[in-house]
Amino acid sequence: MILSGSDTWPRVAPLAKERALAQIHPSEITPEHLYLSRRQLMGVAGALGASLLLGACGPQAASPAPEVAADPRRDDLGDPLNSFEQITSYNNYYEFSTDKQRVARLAQGFQTSPWEVAVGGLVRSPRVFGLEDLLRFDQEERIYRLRCVEAWSMVIPWIGFPLRRLLAEVEPLAAARYVRFETVLRPAAMPGQRDRFYPWPYVEGLRLDEAQHELTLLATGLYGKALTPQNGAPLRLVVPWKYGFKSIKAIVRIDLVEQMPTSLWMAMAPNEYGFYANVNPEVAHPRWSQATERRIGEVGRRPTLPFNGYAEQVAGLYTGMDLRANY
Numbered sequence: 100m101i102l103s104g105s106d107t108w109p110r111v112a113p114l115a116k117e118r119a120l121a122q123i124h125p126s127e128i129t130p131e132h133l134y135l136s137r138r139q140l141m142g143v144a145g146a147l148g149a150s151l152l153l154g155a156c157g158p159q160a161a162s163p164a165p166e167v168a169a170d171p172r173r174d175d176l177g178d179p180l181n182s183f184e185q186i187t188s189y190n191n192y193y194e195f196s197t198d199k200q201r202v203a204r205l206a207q208g209f210q211t212s213p214w215e216v217a218v219g220g221l222v223r224s225p226r227v228f229g230l231e232d233l234l235r236f237d238q239e240e241r242i243y244r245l246r247c248v249e250a251w252s253m254v255i256p257w258i259g260f261p262l263r264r265l266l267a268e269v270e271p272l273a274a275a276r277y278v279r280f281e282t283v284l285r286p287a288a289m290p291g292q293r294d295r296f297y298p299w300p301y302v303e304g305l306r307l308d309e310a311q312h313e314l315t316l317l318a319t320g321l322y323g324k325a326l327t328p329q330n331g332a333p334l335r336l337v338v339p340w341k342y343g344f345k346s347i348k349a350i351v352r353i354d355l356v357e358q359m360p361t362s363l364w365m366a367m368a369p370n371e372y373g374f375y376a377n378v379n380p381e382v383a384h385p386r387w388s389q390a391t392e393r394r395i396g397e398v399g400r401r402p403t404l405p406f407n408g409y410a411e412q413v414a415g416l417y418t419g420m421d422l423r424a425n426y
């Protein structure tokens with residue numbers, strides 16, 4: 100059997116950084132290793148800042164050398180990480196293309212600096228954060244599974260910070276019940292946004308308590324580097340217990356609101372996608388089962404876990420709710 104949720108907590112999320120550090124023996128810290136040394140991890144914010152500056156005025160960062168050894172780390176269920184190459188070459192990002200293998204090339208050179216994120220709505224202190232402000236939040240590494248609604252998955256070492264820290268800065272008002280996120284609208288640079296079939300910009304939403312959960316991350320990087328454009332640079336949401344489409348990329352607006360936001364997918368296909376979209380092997384998509392998934396890089400399929408393996412941490416958010424009706 101797969102490890103049950105109770106075997107996973109409390110080794111996951113808040114401790115991920117410590118775990119990652121504990122597993123790195125000093126003799127292993129060599130230039131060939133992509134993963135972070137203690138010194139590098141503490142300098143992550145600075146490093147991201149520097150690579151972003153380079154991105155703004157220099158050529159694109161080079162890809163890692165092909166001879167780089169596979170990262171030996173594991174997620175909280177013992178699964179190996181997907182490679183940087185896999186994570187950055189198989190992407191869902193409809194603003195660029197519906198073809199996952201074309202997104203990376205089309206997104207190359209997408210301008211992500213300067214960047215501003217307006218955080219407002221039902222808050223006491225609305226504020227516009229520049230990317231440099233966001234990098235001032237303590238950055239940490241989180242190794243999370245990403246489970247796409249299309250029934251493929253990956254294990255990704257994100258860099259970022261809990262969304263709840265950002266929300267605390269703007270002080271949500273008592274009337275705020277949901278958080279609404281919006282992706283940048285830039286049709287001149289995003290060919291998919293010239294397709295009027297979709298109601299751009301991409302919008303997603305969370306209930307406020309979901310948004311404030313410790314696992315909910317605003318990611319600024321992965322594999323210790325700044326996010327690539329195809330993965331949602333410079334700032335994207337990561338909600339590991341929900342289907343991947345909730346993890347909205349290239350965020351420019353975050354609003355605290357009273358009513359449940361209508362996401363792009365709720366508007367497009369209300370029979371397929373609901374607001375909650377928690378990973379649930381028992382609720383099939385109208386066109387395919389969600390009981391199993393294909394881990395990118397593996398042959399065969401593996402069982403899909405309730406809440407994508409994070410049930411122990413998040414099931415309490417849904418006590419008393421019918422998770423079939425609230426798909």
Ligand SMILES: Nc1nc2c(c(=O)[nH]1)N[C@H]1C(S)=C(S)[C@@H](COP(=O)(O)O)O[C@H]1N2
Nearest residue numbers: 190191192193247282301343344346347348
């Ligand atoms: N703005 C925006 N965000 C998005 C998407 C998108 O098309 N546009 N696709 C979503 C889907 S369906 C998935 S599975 C994940 C994929 O993230 P990745 O490419 O970093 O693996 O991004 C999500 N975020």
Ligand SMILES: [Mo]
Nearest residue numbers: 247248343344
């Ligand atoms: Mo997805």
